[in-house]
Amino acid sequence: MISGRALRMTAVRIVALAAVLVAVGAPARGAEAAKTGYHVTHKYTIGGDAGWDYIVVDPEDRRVYVTHYRSVEVLDADTGVVVGRIANMNGARGVALVKSIGEGFATNGTTDSVIVVDLKTLQRVGEIKADRKPDATIYDPGTGRVFVNNGDSDDMTVIDPKAGKVVGTIPIGGGPEFLAADGEGTVWTNLFDKGAFVTIDVNSLKVTKTTPIEGCKDASSMAFDSANRRLFIGCHSRVLVVVDPDSGKIVKTLPIGEHADGMVYDAANRPIFASTGDGFVTIVHQDSSDAYTLVENVKTMRGAKTLGFDSKTGKLFSATVENVPPHATSQPAPLGKVAYEPGPFVVLEIGK
Incomplete structure (x- = not known):
């Protein structure tokens, strides 16, 4: 006969073993208790092509521009309703908004061009030839230029948006991803x-230096803190690297997920958001210019690798499709690396 003490000890061991099994089976990321309150607040089903890339938010006019391969979907930032569409794109990649002239500049990766659109009507008003496979693009109000990274020709096209023409092409010595000014x-x-990252002088339209990033393989996403002059760079080696771009010194390295492709810095509240294709947004708090704390990993959806930020509300937007399999982090082949049958295209709102 088993004694009462032996039964109690056996029960304790079973409970302990169960706890271990739960811990082993728990997800390595996204398992923390919520510390910021960020979570997926809405999922807007759009449908259509299973191709997506960069997202840009216009906080004043309350619009979200989501590149969607053959179009750019334009959503109401407050309701998620599709209010318009930039149609007849061919490999839509990125959008730069030049509000001062009421125009947007959308990269068309398949036609090697930048489509100019009227931001009120969303109609095409021009097309500017870039180099091979234009991808990420930004508008820099300080210099009044639109900068376009060309992924297959290892250079950058510089556009004068008011004149609607190219003012320079800068060889940069490697395959460019995202950029900041x-x-x-x-x-x-x-x-x-x-x-690595390169530093470009806009006045001379030349690269002034190339800076290797220790521990960073496949540098992808980027954001900039202008007050403290810090670059935040997401790498496919699953790290977020904080860099002083002037000295090239690495300030901090933090872990993030698989397939980094989106980076946002909220200057007002000082969090850094890094989105990764494995279905997480890593949130890091900037304690000071040289001190950073990993706060949490917010679960989103697989494939939701890029990120847009609404500075008015603090909300984030990402995009993916339903049914991304566990071994994929992006759109299906041939646009991505893994073949699979995608579900509907969706836009995610991530807020508190």
């Missing part, structure tokens, strides 16, 4: 294939 004549862009 300080508004004072300097632009930085990641070199995906080099694990």
Whole structure:
């Protein structure tokens, strides 16, 4: 006969074993108790092509521009309703908004061009030839220029948006990904294939230096803190690297997920958001210019790798499709690396 003490000890062991099994089976990311309150607040089903890339938010006019391969979907930032569409795109990649002239500049990766649209009507009003496979793009109000990274020709096209013409093409010595500007004549862009970033002087339209990023493989996403002059760079080696771009010094390295492709810095509240294709947004708090704390990993959906930020409300937007399999982090082949049968295209709102 088993004694009462033996039964109690057995019960304790069973409970302990169960706890261990739960811990082992728990997800490595996104398992923390919510610390910021961020979570997926809405999922807007759009449908259509299973291709997506960069997202830009216009906080004043309450619009969200979501590139969607053959179009750019334009959503109401408050309701998620599709209020318009930039149609007849061919490999839509990124959008730069030049509000001062009421025009947007959308990269068309398949036609090697930038489509100019009227922001009120969303109708095409022009097309500017870039180089091979234009991808990420930004508008820098400080210099009044639109900068376009060309992924297959390893260079950057510089556009005067008021004149509607190219004013320069800058060889950058590697495959560019995302970019940032300080508004004072300097632009930085990641070199995906080099694990580095380049510094560009806008006045001379030349690269002034190339800076390797230790521990960074496949540098992809980028954001900039203008007050403290810090670059935040997301790498496919699953790290977020904080860099002083002037000295090239690495300030901090933090862990993030698989397939980094979106980075946002909220200057008002000082969080950094890094979205990754494995279905998470990592939130890091900037304690000071040189001190950073990993706060939490917010679960989104697989494939939701890019990120737009609404500075008015603090909400984030991402995009993906339903039914992304566990071994994929992006759109299905041939646009991505993994073949699968996608579900409907969706836009995610991530807020509190």
